[in-house]
Amino acid sequence: LNDVVLHKGGFARVVAVDVMANGESVAHYSGDGVVLSTPTGSTAYNLSAGGPVVFPTLEVILLAPVSAHTLALRPLVLPASAEVSLRVDNGPRELLVTVDGQVGVSFAAGETLLVRKADASVPIVRFSTNSFFATMREKLHWGGLPDRDERSP
Structure with missing residues (x-):
């Protein structure tokens, strides 16, 4: 539902991952691994790896390298x-x-x-009436100013 991560185990060595989509070469990532996530998982490990936050109703797969050993490749x-x-x-x-x-x-x-995307879907129960962005503000402090001590200038 959230993500699939291919990553190194206990050794601090670079992992070189060849990524293909629909049989076509996409990229060669070198780093600690790769995160593939759904929009639901975009606020989890994907976000920590520098990937984008994605609105939950969009149908996409997110690809984010973990600690990439290059500046030339970004999340996709x-x-x-x-x-x-x-x-x-x-x-x-x-x-x-x-x-x-x-x-x-x-x-x-x-x-x-x-x-790949599963053929079956998972029904999600929502108890909150909060919007996606209200939840983002509440849980991730999205779009707000950093907390400031009122006494500091």
Whole structure:
């Protein structure tokens, strides 16, 4: 529902990830890993990795490198119909794939991770009448000024 993360395990080595979308080469990211997220997950790890906040009703897949080892590649927004594959040809022996920060599985160099939108949807229950932006202001302090001590000049 939120994100899929391909990242290094315990070693502090750079991971080189080849990214393809619908069979076409997109980029070669070097860094700590890659986050693929939904709009719902855009305010989680994607945001911490420098990715954009996305309105929840948009149908997109977000791709954000984690601690990228370059200034030339930035986060990317793909259509929800994209089939994204991630491949690591060499790098640390201990790689992990984590889903929603809960489920983690080992991933080895030479394997390919394929991520696409599920055929099924998940109904979401909302108890709040707050708008998306009101929730952003409340939980992430979106669009506000930093808290200031009234005594400081």
